[in-house]
Amino acid sequence: MGHKVHPYGFRIGVSRTWTAKWYADKEYTALLKEDIAIRELVTRRLANASVSQVEIERGINHVTVTVHTAKPGIVIGKGGQNVEILRKEIGEISAGKVKLEIKEIRQPDLDAFLVAAAIGGQLTRRIAFRKAIKQGIQRSMKAGAKGVKVMVSGRLGGAEMSRTEWDRDGRLPLQTLRADIDFAVYHAPTTFGRIGVKVWIYRGDASADVLKPKPLAENTGAGA
Numbered sequence: 001m002g003h004k005v006h007p008y009g010f011r012i013g014v015s016r017t018w019t020a021k022w023y024a025d026k027e028y029t030a031l032l033k034e035d036i037a038i039r040e041l042v043t044r045r046l047a048n049a050s051v052s053q054v055e056i057e058r059g060i061n062h063v064t065v066t067v068h069t070a071k072p073g074i075v076i077g078k079g080g081q082n083v084e085i086l087r088k089e090i091g092e093i094s095a096g097k098v099k100l101e102i103k104e105i106r107q108p109d110l111d112a113f114l115v116a117a118a119i120g121g122q123l124t125r126r127i128a129f130r131k132a133i134k135q136g137i138q139r140s141m142k143a144g145a146k147g148v149k150v151m152v153s154g155r156l157g158g159a160e161m162s163r164t165e166w167d168r169d170g171r172l173p174l175q176t177l178r179a180d181i182d183f184a185v186y187h188a189p190t191t192f193g194r195i196g197v198k199v200w201i202y203r204g205d206a207s208a209d210v211l212k213p214k215p216l217a218e219n220t221g222a223g224a
Contacts, residue, residue: 007183015206022058049074052113062097070108109143112184116199120188147171147202154195178205
């Protein structure tokens with residue numbers, strides 16, 4: 001029986017951090033819905049800008065939204081016009097002051113979501129799934145990945161019965177906590193149904209500074 005765990009959740013607090021950084025007691029549900037609305041807005045508005053990840057950080061009266069993209073020029077727009085429009089639209093969702101940051105992804109072939117989206121786009125254009133998988137793996141390995149695994153599932157090639165196919169190259173130590181493994185799921189809409197694409201990319205081990213245990217705060221209380 002396979003015991004599968006999400007590569008991000010497995011490493012949170014060790015070599016990965018949260019994509020949403022805030023704390024709330026009573027307003028948790030409202031803020032969570034706000035986070036989902038912000039992510040949906042950014043994904044919809046920047047559908048062709050190769051957005052991989054959206055980080056949200058909240059303070060007392062402000063919200064910082066960080067967009068990781070391979071095409072910052074499209075996100076920023078002419079003279080920063082697109083950024084201002086997006087900031088205003090996020091401001092309509094969120095009550096606090098909005099700060100929008102754009103971070104460039106310098107190597108898109110080492111980003112699991114962008115690789116999965118590229119393979120999904122090829123499947124939508126009816127390119128043979130084996131060819132799309134092979135090309136995606138080769139590009140990532142050429143960019144410097146130490147290991148790549150790609151899995152596609154659905155009505156592959158327009159077949160009546162859905163099935164799962166996968167391929168891999170290099171090492172993929174999923175149970176090693178120090179391993180920097182990028183993981184993503186993408187759903188490719190095709191004329192004969194939705195095809196799921198999963199990508200794992202092993203980018204080497206995390207640095208010693210990231211893995212160093214954080215010092216515990218001194219207990220000033222009188223004891224339990």
